[in-house]
Amino acid sequence: xxxxxxxxxxxxxxxxxxxxxxxxxxxxxxxxxxxxxxxxxxxxxxxxxxxxxxxxxxxxxxxxxxxxxxxxxxxxxxxxxxxxxxxxxxxxxxxxxxxxxxxxxxxxxxxxxxxxxxxxxxxxxxxxxxxxxxxxxxxxxxxxxxxxxxxxxxxxxxxxxxxxxxxxxxxxxxxxxxxxxxxxxxxxxxxxxxxxxxxxxxxxxxxxxxxxxxxxxxxxxxxxxxxxxxxxxxxxxxxxxxxxxxxxxxxxxxxxxxxxxxxxxxxx
Amino acid sequence: xxxxxxxxxxxxxxxxxxxxxxxxxxxxxxxxxxxxxxxxxxxxxxxxxxxxxxxxxxxxxxxxxxxxxxxxxxxxxxxxxxxxxxxxxxxxxxxxxxxxxxxxxxxxxxxxxxxxxxxxxxxxxxxxxxxxxxxxxxxxxxxxxxxxxxxxxxxxxxxxxxxxxxxxxxxxxxxxxxxxxxxxxxxxxxxxxxxxxxxxxxxxxxxxxxxxxxxxxxxxxxxxxxxxxxxxxxxxxxxxxxxxxxxxxxxxxxxxxxxxxxxxxxxxxxxxxxxxxxxxxxxxxxxxxxxxxxxxxxxxxxxxxxxxxxxxxxxxxxxxxxxxxxxxxxxxxxxxxxxxxxxxxxxxxxxxxxxxxxxxxxxxxxxxxxxxxxxxxxxxxxxxxxxxxxxxxxxxxxxxxxxxxxxxxxxxxxxxxxxxxxxxxxxxxxx
Numbered sequence: 001x002x003x004x005x006x007x008x009x010x011x012x013x014x015x016x017x018x019x020x021x022x023x024x025x026x027x028x029x030x031x032x033x034x035x036x037x038x039x040x041x042x043x044x045x046x047x048x049x050x051x052x053x054x055x056x057x058x059x060x061x062x063x064x065x066x067x068x069x070x071x072x073x074x075x076x077x078x079x080x081x082x083x084x085x086x087x088x089x090x091x092x093x094x095x096x097x098x099x100x101x102x103x104x105x106x107x108x109x110x111x112x113x114x115x116x117x118x119x120x121x122x123x124x125x126x127x128x129x130x131x132x133x134x135x136x137x138x139x140x141x142x143x144x145x146x147x148x149x150x151x152x153x154x155x156x157x158x159x160x161x162x163x164x165x166x167x168x169x170x171x172x173x174x175x176x177x178x179x180x181x182x183x184x185x186x187x188x189x190x191x192x193x194x195x196x197x198x199x200x201x202x203x204x205x206x207x208x209x210x211x212x213x214x215x216x217x218x219x220x221x222x223x224x225x226x227x228x229x230x231x232x233x234x235x236x237x238x239x240x241x242x243x244x245x246x247x248x249x250x251x252x253x254x255x256x257x258x259x260x261x262x263x264x265x266x267x268x
Numbered sequence: 269x270x271x272x273x274x275x276x277x278x279x280x281x282x283x284x285x286x287x288x289x290x291x292x293x294x295x296x297x298x299x300x301x302x303x304x305x306x307x308x309x310x311x312x313x314x315x316x317x318x319x320x321x322x323x324x325x326x327x328x329x330x331x332x333x334x335x336x337x338x339x340x341x342x343x344x345x346x347x348x349x350x351x352x353x354x355x356x357x358x359x360x361x362x363x364x365x366x367x368x369x370x371x372x373x374x375x376x377x378x379x380x381x382x383x384x385x386x387x388x389x390x391x392x393x394x395x396x397x398x399x400x401x402x403x404x405x406x407x408x409x410x411x412x413x414x415x416x417x418x419x420x421x422x423x424x425x426x427x428x429x430x431x432x433x434x435x436x437x438x439x440x441x442x443x444x445x446x447x448x449x450x451x452x453x454x455x456x457x458x459x460x461x462x463x464x465x466x467x468x469x470x471x472x473x474x475x476x477x478x479x480x481x482x483x484x485x486x487x488x489x490x491x492x493x494x495x496x497x498x499x500x501x502x503x504x505x506x507x508x509x510x511x512x513x514x515x516x517x518x519x520x521x522x523x524x525x526x527x528x529x530x531x532x533x534x535x536x537x538x539x540x541x542x543x544x545x546x547x548x549x550x551x552x553x554x555x556x557x558x559x560x561x562x563x564x565x566x567x568x569x570x571x572x573x574x575x576x577x578x579x580x581x582x583x584x585x586x587x588x589x590x591x592x593x594x595x596x597x598x599x600x601x602x603x604x605x606x607x608x609x610x611x612x613x614x615x616x617x618x619x620x621x622x623x624x625x626x627x628x629x630x631x632x633x634x635x636x637x638x639x640x641x642x643x644x645x646x647x648x649x650x651x652x653x654x655x656x657x658x659x660x661x662x663x664x665x666x667x668x669x670x671x672x673x674x675x676x677x678x679x680x681x682x683x684x685x686x687x688x689x690x691x692x693x694x695x696x697x698x699x
């Protein structure tokens with residue numbers, strides 16, 4: 001059942017924004033709404049948004065946006081408390097939906113990473129893995145992207161306010177290239193591209209600037225990574241290159257993870 | 269007032285997560301630390317084993333507010349290893365890209381993050397509910413939007429642009445695409461001049477520490493992408509000597525690393541340092557806006573960073589218009605990079621200050637080691653030293669105001685804790 005949180009005159013729906021492990025870019029998308037930011041602030045009560053305001057209202061919240069991945073022991077408790085306080089919880093961005101670029105630690109020994117970066121490893125408290133929000137709590141909606149599209153974010157907030165379904169596509173980046181009229185970079189120029197297996201939403205910007213998609217929006221619904229793999233091999237990519245291509249900002253998302261693991265086994 | 273406890277566990281209007289702990293006993297500071305609890309992300313570790321061509325895309329993800337800085341520092345450092353000389357046209361387009369990021373980041377900080385401190389509001393959203401201030405907030409948002417539009421034209425999108433790369437751009441915009449924004453840039457230039465005048469009317473506490481100000485310096489222009497490292501205490505070195513002079517320490521209370529000058533300890537980098545050290549390189553309207561502001565520079569008052577930032581927005585708009593008017597589309601847009609082994613480093617001026625990158629590559633172009641010193645990591649020790657000097661000055665203030673003043677002092681630096689960790693909860697305890 002869809003949750004209607006259309007505002008009545010007396011009380012506006014409460015919006016909260018929480019941050020876990022991330023670069024702040026996705027919550028910045030809300031501030032990047034610019035002309036619409038003040039309209040949003042008029043339509044909803046921005047109850048918790050530490051990057052933008054000092055005032056913090058207690059929950060429950062009608063809509064909660066969560067940026068970032070779960071990567072420290074405290075995060076696990078915090079996300080459970082936030083879930084308790086939230087009617088509709090939206091994970092925003094590649095960190096919150098797939099663990100983010102910092103999930104590259106999941107294939108390695110985190111102690112080794114700590115030793116490389118910090119002189120006093122004993123000061124650092126972190127989990128072995130960086131994982132998406134959905135590993136720990138029920139997530140009502142996921143907005144993909146590194147970063148998310150502010151237009152998709154505004155659409156989801158609007159959809160919730162008026163009680164309709166969000167218009168977030170689950171097809172591949174290829175469809176967006178066709179719509180834009182961008183010639184296929186893989187077919188016409190032999191450039192490696194994750195577009196055929198990556199969810200749309202960015203408007204296929206990379207092929208439009210002469211480069212292959214590198215998977216910011218993570219795997220589409222039912223991606224055929226085997227078929228793409230054959231094509232990438234035919235283009236002359238070594239297994240190590242294919243592993244790197246998949247292991248990016250959404251590399252820990254299941255389909256990309258499995259595809260990269262398969263190619264890792266082929267590295268001589 | 270001998271007993272005071274201030275506790276702000278998670279500081280607002282900064283990028284990332286941090287806390288400040290201060291204990292004052294009988295008017296004497298017993299304990300003071302900025303606690304960075306932003307979780308570590310280990311960029312320097314997982315960059316090992318990645319291709320050099322991925323460095324600009326991956327390091328951009330350290331910061332959603334200043335991704336261009338990461339792309340520029342990494343691209344320049346890698347180009348030194350790979351013996352790539354970019355064309356004057358690519359160089360000009362990179363400066364234009366940086367102008368866009370300075371505009372976007374500075375307008376965000378001036379209007380949305382910092383101005384509420386000076387005017388007594390908890391946020392710009394609250395400021396906007398005051399009919400007298402709403403036009404200022406709207407103006408700031410539009411100025412910021414223009415920066416983002418320019419970023420999108422050049423980089424493909426405003427956050428984590430994807431066209432800038434090692435050797436240039438995957439695609440360079442046409443002159444027509446850039447000129448489409450010219451009238452908005454003209455509006456932005458006027459608005460930025462008004463912004464300098466507006467920030468000049470704010471109240472600034474008397475506070476001028478004996479800083480070592482450090483920035484890049486370039487013989488021909490206000491520094492962005494290139495220059496030598498100079499300081500107000502006589503330092504003048506090439507970027508290759510940065511690590512000899514600037515050392516790292518990992519302090520117990522922080523997930524960030526403090527950077528300090530081996531000879532003078534903490535130092536100050538960012539708009540105030542840049543402006544003080546490069547006054548002779550201001551563009552004509554930026555120079556006039558600063559003169560008309562009535563504030564004398566050089567100035568060591570960190571609260572006047574908001575004025576410095578506003579002057580830099582004028583400069584960035586002026587430069588953007590000049591570059592667009594003189595623009596010749598780079599062809600090729602990108603110099604092809606051939607992998608080879610070697611080591612190289614570079615510094616560019618991020619909105620928050622100097623950003624240092626160093627890489628070591630093997631002969632296939634795979635990253636073997638890297639070091640990244642973000643501006644906020646360089647400023648953290650200076651922020652603590654500022655607080656040591658400033659706290660005795662505010663002990664007589666009511667508790668809430670004292671807390672806000674400390675937060676404001678930290679926000680002077682536009683700290684980006686996401687960057688520094690690859691910062692702020694505020695606890696002042698007075699006994």
